[in-house]
Amino acid sequence: MRSWLTVIFALCATLACPYQARAQSTLLPSRPLTLSPAPDRLSPDEARQLDEWLHDVGRWQKADKRWHNEPAHDPFGRIIKRTERPEPPEWLAPRCGALAPEIIAEMPGTLGTACRLLTHLDSDPTAAAIATATAAQRADNERTKKGSFFTRVHIDGLWTTTSTDVRLYGLVGSHISLVDLGRMQFFGPPGIILLSVPDGRGSREIRAGYTWGMSIRLGDIRLFSPTKNMTLFLTISKVWLTGGTYDSLEPGGFDIAGFSIAPRKPRR
Numbered sequence: 001m002r003s004w005l006t007v008i009f010a011l012c013a014t015l016a017c018p019y020q021a022r023a024q025s026t027l028l029p030s031r032p033l034t035l036s037p038a039p040d041r042l043s044p045d046e047a048r049q050l051d052e053w054l055h056d057v058g059r060w061q062k063a064d065k066r067w068h069n070e071p072a073h074d075p076f077g078r079i080i081k082r083t084e085r086p087e088p089p090e091w092l093a094p095r096c097g098a099l100a101p102e103i104i105a106e107m108p109g110t111l112g113t114a115c116r117l118l119t120h121l122d123s124d125p126t127a128a129a130i131a132t133a134t135a136a137q138r139a140d141n142e143r144t145k146k147g148s149f150f151t152r153v154h155i156d157g158l159w160t161t162t163s164t165d166v167r168l169y170g171l172v173g174s175h176i177s178l179v180d181l182g183r184m185q186f187f188g189p190p191g192i193i194l195l196s197v198p199d200g201r202g203s204r205e206i207r208a209g210y211t212w213g214m215s216i217r218l219g220d221i222r223l224f225s226p227t228k229n230m231t232l233f234l235t236i237s238k239v240w241l242t243g244g245t246y247d248s249l250e251p252g253g254f255d256i257a258g259f260s261i262a263p264r265k266p267r268r
């Protein structure tokens with residue numbers, strides 16, 4: 001019985017060998033497998049077009065945010081025509097449209113930047129934030145202009161004459177500056193000051209005088225405030241007395257100098 005099984009197994013092996021040889025020698029048909037490029041892969045021409053568009057749209061956004069809801073001006077202040085929004089490359093919208101929003105949100109490189117920019121061109125949150133900040137700045141400027149008059153009102157004190165034998169002391173006064181040139185301010189309408197002057201009998205009397213001169217900003221100080229709210233000035237002026245005999249002694253007025261303070265101007 002065992003011998004018959006051995007003969008049958010050998011016969012089957014002999015018949016199967018030619019079939020296996022023919023099967024191994026037969027080539028199966030094949031077709032080329034095309035791999036789609038990575039979503040963020042750009043050809044050299046596409047990369048060049050994308051760089052140019054990002055550059056142009058960046059310049060356009062700066063101009064649009066600067067002149068938001070206002071006529072555009074050139075460096076000389078003349079009104080000019082607004083620049084139109086640069087058109088993106090034709091292939092960009094289909095490429096970005098084939099990607100999911102979460103992929104666009106995290107995609108690195110220029111393509112990710114372009115897709116995010118293209119998605120938010122019609123509703124740019126940065127432009128909206130800048131528009132809000134601009135409106136707030138304009139409102140602040142209007143408030144500053146309304147309150148700027150008070151920053152020109154000076155309170156004078158601790159004055160004394162500088163170039164005369166007749167010693168006059170300025171007690172308290174006020175003047176309004178008109179012209180600002182850096183740290184210097186000039187006041188045109190005469191200021192008013194109360195002076196302690198000799199009365200010619202060995203005593204002194206209080207007289208009124210009017211001043212005309214300039215103030216030099218020394219620095220900002222605090223006055224009844226946790227922050228610096230006032231500005232200290234050195235004021236140099238001419239003073240004329242109202243009536244009396246001193247006008248005949250000094251027809252051109254007396255040279256006088258002292259200090260003054262004014263509300264601090266907002267720094268920009």
